[in-house]
Amino acid sequence: MEARTSREAKRKSARSAAVLAAMGLFIVAMFVISMNTGYTRLAPLDVLKTILGMGTAKQELILLQFRLPRIVISILVGAGLAVSGCVLQGLTRNALADPGILGINSGAGLMVILFVSFFPTNADAPVYLLPVLAFAGAGLAAALIYVLAFKRHEGLSPTRLILTGVAVAAGINAAMIVLTLALDPQRYQFVAQWLAGSIWGSNWSFVSALFPWLLVLLPFVIWKAGVLNVLNLSEHTAAGLGAPIERERLMLLGASVGLAGSCVAVSGGIGFVGLIAPHLARQLVGPRHQILLPASALAGALLMITADTLARLIMQPSEIPTGIVVAVIGAPYFLYLLAKARS
Template identity: 50%
Template sequence: MNQHIAARKQRRIVGILVLLIIATIIIGMGMGYSSLSYNRLLPTLFGQGTFKEEFVLFSVRLPRIVITMLSGMALALSGAILQSVSRNDLADPGILGINSGAGVAIAVFFLFFPIDAGSFIYLLPVVAFIGAVITAILIYVFSYSRTEGLQPTRLILTGVGFAMALSGIMIVLISSAERSKVDFIAKWIAGNVWGTDWPFILAMLPWLLILVPFTFYKANRMNLLTLDEHVTIGVGVAVERERLGLLLAAVALAASAVSVTGGISFVGLMAPHIAKALVGPRHQLFLPVAVLTGGWMLLLADTIGRNLADPSGIPVGIVISFIGAPYFIYLLLKK
């Protein structure tokens, strides 16, 4: 009976989140440096707008809205996986340094491997994934103990240390780069959505189409991984194999997101916590809620950020940090 009640509650919350996302999309389509009248949105969507209206909506607003929403979903799901795999409520791809690893790989690729723009867009998630995987492997190795397994506290401390070290590497790269390329890296560090065109969506979408269903399919395994390790092994789960597969999924999700939105932290921390508070800790219930929450949070933060200061606005990474940093400190003190 409780499960039926929880499932009904989940469906209700999912419906509310979908409505919030739709409302934020509508608000975001009309607001911005080049405003678009709300009574012209529907005609423009159906091809009856002026050249300016169609350009603003289809070439500027909609690609950015879709990219921001998908990135928020990917980061939220990545954070949920990392929290389950590490059994640590403070895990997040930004805090653990995975985003920084992806960023360093993108910066090196951008600075030292000049290729044509068409190939560059589609290679970005791959390059980010390679950098993030190398970082994740190093963090895992330094956090793992043969006698006690994966150490949650050590995982966070190691991740923060790697994030700081990789930030230093990024500064060294900036100091040796030409001015035009420095601007790009600086925007990436600030969490500025820079991949605002349809090809970036096409480059990112395949990763989500594969990894989101894969993670939902592994929901029951993730329930078991949050239990004591001896219990998990006792029920027949190959712990290390499952952890490795899910860790790779989390890294790939984070890499695909930050390759087009820059170094955004805290979405992967907050969205799973909010989802668990709403529908409980069962992964079958909270994962869809976390995904929608992450998408809506980043979409809302970007809508606020790009309208606070004209013409370029405030990077979404900074807006999210204003909310996320105090929340991280609260969790740190509480846990």
């Protein structure tokens, strides 16, 4: 029996490793395709020459200053939002939890819109402040949702949490619409693109502003994977195993809010990534968070880079916001999950 269990565990581990490797290869393939996609086509050989420093000035400008930062940001944002959604699903034990649906993205977006209403977004200092402000807005929204959804004798009901998050998100979105009425046409155009999920932070300054947040928070969340496994059980079971439930839940919730807020600061109002990617990863590698979290990050990165490439390809020479492409994929999937949960 022990030998059979050991063989089964090795088989699952090998399958999970193969899935992670396959997703990594798909990301590399999409990275190469995305570098060659755009209004000005660059042949693969031209891309290679430009990376090696042998391209023309025009090719270096297109690839190194425009395309590569956006590709890197789409990968980072996809990974961050996916892991944030995976953590929320584990904390709430609710398959429909997502930073966009729960209103966390809206809280971050409100702070970003307030900021850009008064300050230019092309200055170096404001660029590095944006993730901090977005984290503050996301944290305030999360705290409000937590307070409204929590009941002393019943705890945190997953259904009540979802409904509260939807209501808070609707209120924040209404406030953002009111704020846009006082903006000048240029800033209004920016806000409209941001709300549609356009990856507006597409230069290396935004990459350097976002990367430290993910560099700290992603390893922290993966380090807490065992705690997430315990918290994914019932409250009584987790308490019986000796887990300090509220402290661990608040730390993981803070990490999830930090990931979502920092990503929203540079990507705009992109939803559904934190919902779809963890579900796909769970179907492929199972529920253990030690594997599920890295798989979710890779799935989110793959989803975002694919959606961003399609957004730049579908309507050339124009492009559509990446958030719309993700929504076209995510909305039907969300309805499917909702119908499945009801049944």
